[in-house]
Amino acid sequence: EAAVTQSPRNKVAVTGGKVTLSCNQTNNHNNMYWYRQDTGHGLRLIHYSYGAGSTEKGDIPDGYKASRPSQENFSLILELATPSQTSVYFCASGDYINTEVFFGKGTRLTVV
Amino acid sequence: AQSVTQPDARVTVSEGASLQLRCKYSYFGTPYLFWYVQYPRQGLQLLLKYYPGDPVVQGVNGFEAEFSKSNSSFHLRKASVHWSDWAVYFCASSGSWQLIFGSGTQLTVMP
Numbered sequence: 001e002a003a004v005t006q007s008p009r010n011k012v013a014v015t016g017g018k019v020t021l022s023c024n025q026t027n028n029h030n031n032m033y034w035y036r037q038d039t040g041h042g043l044r045l046i047h048y049s050y051g052a053g054s055t056e057k058g059d060i061p062d063g064y065k066a067s068r069p070s071q072e073n074f075s076l077i078l079e080l081a082t083p084s085q086t087s088v089y090f091c092a093s094g095d096y097i098n099t100e101v102f103f104g105k106g107t108r109l110t111v112v
Numbered sequence: 113a114q115s116v117t118q119p120d121a122r123v124t125v126s127e128g129a130s131l132q133l134r135c136k137y138s139y140f141g142t143p144y145l146f147w148y149v150q151y152p153r154q155g156l157q158l159l160l161k162y163y164p165g166d167p168v169v170q171g172v173n174g175f176e177a178e179f180s181k182s183n184s185s186f187h188l189r190k191a192s193v194h195w196s197d198w199a200v201y202f203c204a205s206s207g208s209w210q211l212i213f214g215s216g217t218q219l220t221v222m223p
Contacts, residue, residue, distance in 0.1 A: 031211075033211060035213070040121070040215065041215055042118075042202060042213045042214055042215035042216045043156075043202065043213040043216075044213075045210065045211070045212065045213075048210065048211075058210070059212075090155060090156070092156075092211070094206075094211060097144065097206065098144060098206035098211050099144065099161065099163070101146070101158070101211060103155040103156045103157075104155055105154065105155045106153075106154075106155055
């Protein structure tokens with residue numbers, strides 16, 4: 001069964017701290033995505049990846065880094081977390097042309 | 113640049129009534145188009161997807177959508193809404209390997 005697993009599901013971080021959000025997929029998909037969801041903005045693309053070793057900037061990459069060490073894993077890194085990064089983050093995986101895309105259940109991040 | 117616009121942030125319908133949720137896309141070619149649904153505190157689930165071909169696509173739970181190249185639209189429809197359809201609906205476009213979402217439409221179903 002297709003699966004995208006995000007960890008942690010909930011996180012409280014302090015301003016200026018480092019936060020790493022992890023995503024694992026068992027779908028053998030090439031593409032992986034990180035989005036954040038905020039009221040009134042829908043899902044906004046932060047970073048994405050075409051495959052192991054690749055990362056690309058999405059629409060709102062400032063303040064975020066991404067890492068794709070393997071086909072299965074894609075991490076989102078906040079080196080210096082700020083309260084404006086409080087949001088719900090979703091990871092997704094998709095096949096080569098996104099005919100099949102699956103989402104994780106989301107990570108609720110609060111930066112205090 | 114690729115973009116998706118959902119002009120209605122909120123839509124309210126009575127149970128049993130018909131539904132249309134609007135979506136406009138912007139892309140230089142013909143993208144792949146999707147509708148997703150998000151129930152409270154959950155991730156996104158695919159309702160239906162469009163690839164170039166028949167402009168009307170059928171999805172799960174009685175949903176369908178119609179693609180119009182001339183109007184750059186991909187509106188979602190349902191003939192009779194059920195209370196369980198209360199959710200947020202997202203239109204998405206895939207072109208250039210990016211998957212871009214609209215801002216979503218909150219559907220409220222009145223008894």
